[in-house]
Amino acid sequence: MGRPEVARAPSSSPDDNELRKQLGLRVRDLRRRAGLTQTALAERVTYHQSVISRLEKGYKGSSSVLEKVITALEATPAEEAELRRMNAVNERGREERDRHLIDSGAPWFRRILRCEPSATTILSWTGERLKGLLQAESYMIAQFSEHDVDDIANAVTERAARTIRAFTENPGCRYEFLISESAVERLVQCETVNKYVAVDQLKHLLALSDRNPNIDIRVVPYARRLHVNPDFTIMEFAEPEPPLGYSDLLGTLVTTDPGGLDIDHLYESWNRLRESALGTGQAREVLEKALDRCQGSP
Numbered sequence: 001m002g003r004p005e006v007a008r009a010p011s012s013s014p015d016d017n018e019l020r021k022q023l024g025l026r027v028r029d030l031r032r033r034a035g036l037t038q039t040a041l042a043e044r045v046t047y048h049q050s051v052i053s054r055l056e057k058g059y060k061g062s063s064s065v066l067e068k069v070i071t072a073l074e075a076t077p078a079e080e081a082e083l084r085r086m087n088a089v090n091e092r093g094r095e096e097r098d099r100h101l102i103d104s105g106a107p108w109f110r111r112i113l114r115c116e117p118s119a120t121t122i123l124s125w126t127g128e129r130l131k132g133l134l135q136a137e138s139y140m141i142a143q144f145s146e147h148d149v150d151d152i153a154n155a156v157t158e159r160a161a162r163t164i165r166a167f168t169e170n171p172g173c174r175y176e177f178l179i180s181e182s183a184v185e186r187l188v189q190c191e192t193v194n195k196y197v198a199v200d201q202l203k204h205l206l207a208l209s210d211r212n213p214n215i216d217i218r219v220v221p222y223a224r225r226l227h228v229n230p231d232f233t234i235m236e237f238a239e240p241e242p243p244l245g246y247s248d249l250l251g252t253l254v255t256t257d258p259g260g261l262d263i264d265h266l267y268e269s270w271n272r273l274r275e276s277a278l279g280t281g282q283a284r285e286v287l288e289k290a291l292d293r294c295q296g297s298p
Helices: 014-033 038-045 049-057 063-073 077-104 107-118 137-146 152-167 181-189 195-211 263-276 280-296
Strands: 119-126 174-180 215-220 232-237 244-247
Touching (some): 014 049, 014 077, 038 049, 038 063, 063 077, 077 107, 077 152, 107 119, 107 152, 107 232, 137 195, 174 181, 181 195, 181 215, 181 280, 195 215, 195 280, 215 263, 215 280, 232 263
Antiparallel strands (some): 232 244
């Protein structure tokens, strides 16, 4: 089966793109006036340097990032107003994108898509698979093909848009992913997909952690748990919003709403899994060894 051509979202208008470039240049000028490098500014606002780089290059960003940058650069009231005016195009584009992303998602999963952008922490456990936010494009294509998805190109585009929204536009969120050793082994040993899917996916996992200090990926080895619970996720929000836990097995969403999952039980399960997980460095070694096995196989 040939690799489908992945559809791309319509580009912004020339005026929108120009405003974003102007915003980026203005931020760069203010940063230089303050005598800061991109790395130094990133440290002040507790983001990665790549977030500042994307902002200055005119990529789509979030107002929360800009507000922290404005404060760190000690912009004047007039400068603040001008930066917010230019950033309005990002907000318009994001609202349109979010509506499309939610409307095109599976009806049972739309609530999660609505809530993700406002999360401050996401705790995710998976036993036999890799969650959508962790998937490389080639892995998405292989998975959607296996599940006979009608429009694979569109499905990949929407999932990739969700990932960009999470990791690029909500850099203040802390992501903790616990994956079973089984998920790694299934990826490496699966005979129904080209081995380069596994290579691409493993490189993607390693790069995610390298590029994003707010993303922690750890592995729960076979030897440390005889029994593990089904996949689940906990999303935490700024007070007073309560956390939301959910499990989405077999195309059905079960949440911690009254009568559903017990949030305290999910936290207990999470803590047990985290205590059993390898440290970040050890988990990286597991992924690197798996990558070596894939690259060394005939």
